[in-house]
Amino acid sequence: MSLKKKIFDIPFIGYDYGQDNNWTFDVLIGQYGNPIIGIQINNIVEQYSADPYSYEHFHTILNQVVAIIGENHVVQKIDIFSKQKYVADQEKEFLQQKYSEHFDGRIYKTIDTILLFSEHVDHSKKKKAYTFSEKSYKILRDKCQKIFMLLDQNNCEPKFLKEKDFDYYMNGILSMKFSETPTFNNIKSTNEYLQIGNQYVKTISFVDIEKIELPSEIETYSTLGGNGTASDTAVDNFSFINELEEYRTIVYNQIISIPHQSAKHRELEKKKKKHEGVANNSPSNAIVANEIDELLHNVAMDGQLIVDAHFSIAYSADSLAQMEETQSLIENKLFMKGIIVSQNSYNQLELFRCCLPGNAVELKDYDLFTTTSEAALCFFFKESYPVNEDSNFYLRFTDRQGVPLKVDPSDLPMKTGRINNRNKFVLGPSGSGKSFLMNNIIEQYLTYNYDVVIVDTGDSYSGTCAYKGGRYIQYTEEKPITMNPFLMSKEEFNIEKIEFLANLIFLIWQGADGTISSTQKSILDNALMSYYHQFFNGGTNWHDGKDSDELFHFLKKYNIHEEDIYADYENEIKDAQNFYDILEIPFDATAEEIREKGRKLISIYHPDKNTNNPNYDANKFFQVFEAYETLSDENNRKVYNETQLIIAKAKNIIKRPETKDEWNESLRTAIVKRIVDLEEKLSVPELSFNTFYDFCDQFLPIYLNNKKHPIDEKEFKLRTFLFVLKDFYKGGRYGTTLNESADNTLFYEPFIVFEIDNVKDNPKLFPIVTLIIMDTFIQKMRLRKDRRKALIIEEAWKAIASKLMGGYILYLYKTVRKFWGEAIVVTQELGDIIGNTVVKDSIINNSDTFILLDQTKFKDNFEEISSLLSLNKVEQNKIFTINNLDNKYGRSRFKEFYLKRGSKGEVYGNEVSLEQYLTYTTEKPEKTAIEYYVKESENYDDALQLFVKDFKKLNDKMENMVSLINLYQKPLDKIAVNYYQSMRHKYKDQNVLKIIGNEMQDRNLSFSELINAKNYEHEKI
Secondary structure, three states, X not given: OOOOOOOOOOOEEEEEOHHHOOOOOOEEEEXXXXXXXXXXXXXXXXXXXXXXXXXXXXXXXXXHHXXXXXXOXXXXXXXXXXXXXXXXXXXXXXXXXXXXXXXXXXXXXXEEEEEEEEEOOOOOOOOOOOOOOHHHHHHHHHHHHHHHHHXXXXXXOOEEOOHHHHHHHHHHHHHOOOOOOOOOOOEEEXXXXXXXXXXXXXXXXXXXXXOOOOOOOOOOOEEEOOOOOOOOEEEOOOOHHHHOOOOOEEEEEEEEEEOXXXXXXXXXXXXXXXXXXXXXXXXXXXXXXXXXXXXXXXXXXXXXXXXXXXXXXXXXXXXXXXXXXXHHHHHHHHHHOOOOOOOOOOOHHHHHHOOOOOHHHHOOHHHOEEEEHHHHHOOOOOEXXXXXXOOOOOEEEEOOOOOEEEEOOOHHHHHOOOOOOOOEEEEOOOOOOHHHHHHHHHHHHOOOOEEEEXXXXXXXXXXXXXXXOOEEEEOOOOOOOOOOOOOOOOOOOOHHHHHHHHHHHHHHHHOOOOOOOXXXXXXXXXXXXXXXXXXXXXXXXXXXXXXXXHHHHHHHHHOOOHHHHHHHHHHHHOOOOOHHHHHOOOOOOXXXXXXXXXXXXXXXXXXXXXXXXXXXXXXXXHHHHHHHHHHOOHHHHHHHHHHHHHHHHHHHHOOOOOOHHHHHHHHHHHHHHHHHHHHHHOOOOOOOHHHHHHHHHHHHHHHHOOOOOOOOOOOOOHHHHHHHHHHHOOOOOOOOOOOOOOOHHHHHOOEEEEEOHHHOOOOOHHHHHHHHHHHHHHHHHHHOOOOEEEEEEOHHHHHHOOHHHHHHHHHHHHHHHHHOEXXXXXXXXHHHHOOOHHHHHHHHHHOOEEEEOOOHHHHHHHHHHHHHOOXXXXXXXXXXXXXXXXXOOOOOOOEEEEEEEOOEEEEEEEOOOHHHHHHHOOOHHHHHHHHHHHHOOOOHHHHHHHHHHHHHHHOOOHHHHHHHHHHHOOOOOHHHHHHHHHHHHHOOOOOHHHHHHHHXXXXXXXXXXXXXXHHHHHHHO
């Protein structure tokens, strides 16, 4: 059959250019002379946002757009779904370049959305279809300006279309190609489809105007069903378009024509009466009449507009079979929504032409159906794909369809007020991929100016540490991790530091489960304050210029009060008796006279003999006893006599204070003397746990045994305190732990992993080591002010998550924010967060970012988690889509995770290249196999490339290659590979590695020796 050849008329006659009229847009002129204004927008509902409010909000915006454009206008919304090839970014860093190459060429989908506005063209009249009016043209422009402002205010990112934009969309639709430069070809039109070059194009109209088989009700969104937990997850009514695969381009054409309302009302009333008149002859007429009546009622009640609507999907496929398969899928999906598509779409070319931007006016009445604006807008597509975030700091993860996406977890959310700190809390059960994800995050962090410190108990970061050339520090008995948390400058000395050290000391003394009393806390605080005062100020005459009140306040730290000073001072300034007077003997008394008189007076004034005497003065007994002890010893008596001569001379010089000023000055001198005496006794030569222990040995007896407020053993057991702390004193079991400063070079290392698995079962040492590492990070944090910092605490954080340490953890979380840093806690146990007040008050309340991995294992307890993490129903629904979507096709292994920044979150994929997998792996056999390659290579990059090359050459499963390398105990070579391949050929469908292992064991040979033996035996035969 010969087909008629006809030139395809472009339904436009030119442009009215904005530059000529001082507009920010160009106006496309349709074939009837009608002006068309276009605005490119972004659908503001992100795919899988799961938020019903977002759909309702966008629906409201679109409703306002329709209301603004008003009567006698046409609104056309076109959503273009096209496929693109991912083009790899060029990266300087090896693993990041491999990440880009992993996705290079991967097909992904995009959505372009444009809104077109035109005046109505009347095809029903015999006279001219459209009459141009300058007034109505200006009204259209003004209305579009208002619409632009509305869209801009609601983050739709509007952009007026200019000539090049119109041409781009027009050419793309005419060629049904958006992934490459369009090339035009002939269009073959049949009743069933179009053929454009080698593509088959089908346009499916949603509604058969003769039947109008639509659902009786439609919402602004649908819910995702089928997996129980996500049944309430909001999705677009036509989200199935995203699921289609066998196509090149899809154009979803949505048209609303707004007629004159009064004329349309009259037309519907007339039609209603007509159907009512013949209702007795056919029940269907009664139904139609009722439907019209209901529509008019709703319009009157809600103030809606009556509109004529059209919806169609045009798509292209590479073959007729693919076209028909896609058609079947679309029709089935629409049928499930109560929409039975038109089977009379013989006007394929006409329907396709109406998909062109601004050509909605070409539609005839038989392709339009009447409804309300609210109902029609429920058919509008509302979703968009996530896009790269505009920031100079970003991490790359995949979106739900599997292409890299740039996500800023820190700077942009801080700038926009989405978060107030960078701290993170990571929760995921065992096997959900926590450590693997953290390795990915850390590796990307280190491509920026980051300092990362990790406290780990599972050897999860050795690969990344080796790749990055970081410091991997493991705690062993032979080489323990040592720190000196007492060492600090005067500038660093503050209340928070005292809080930390007091808790550290109590932790050593009473353990992580101990409860510190207010008395104990006060004693430790005062001991520390006095210790640092002695070091920073001892011997510096710091007391010069300070009045008596200030000095009294200082002495209270030593539990020495004003009454003590006054009493001592009074004794000093009055004519106190000397020891000879007290014993009532002459200055030249013999030793025998001293002993006789002293024993007699001691017996008289002994407390045991004066228990019932209310006037008894205990001081008298102590005076007698002190005098006797001094004078009965010849050496002490000689020193005392010399001292008395000096005092006697001084008394002739020092005048007893008479006036108030003299009294105050003399009192102040006595206070200073007391302070100086204390400083001499309690000097601190250097800062360490050793000197603190020595200081406490001298300070605490003074503090605890004061006259005014003595502290008994029940409140503070001094002997026990010093005994327990002695383990960390010089010569003790852990004598170096708190006394040897960390390697100073650690402060300048960008990446440090502290692996403390060897002490995790030591209840005494584990929390202390964890704590001092954290304190080392704080020192590093203060030192490296020009760099970002991250402290990542894996399961080790549980060692210090006690009420005792709550204050310090809170201090850490609040302080790190001020130094361009973040604290990240990683846990896998549900019990760790539920009911733990430290986690809630100190960690979660001060973390604005949460990372949750697959929570299926926690499903039964998730209400508690969601309450603790402030997850509303929408966010919960997102979380339960993790790993539950049908998005695995064409992708390597990956696991998804939920990243909540502030009040809302998104789900991303953690998919990496093979080289990254080998670096991040936490599987011990894989780590060991990689280490053999690293030992034989110049650097880690070369080792990874060689490993991957051998893996591809071996053409076997990864686990088999790993096992083979570990048997061989070195990188694979041609000899090992040939032997293995020959064994595979010989023992088909059997466990070859097990056979090799058994033979090695039976013959007591290594793998290399076995190969040599086999080769020798073969040659001999």
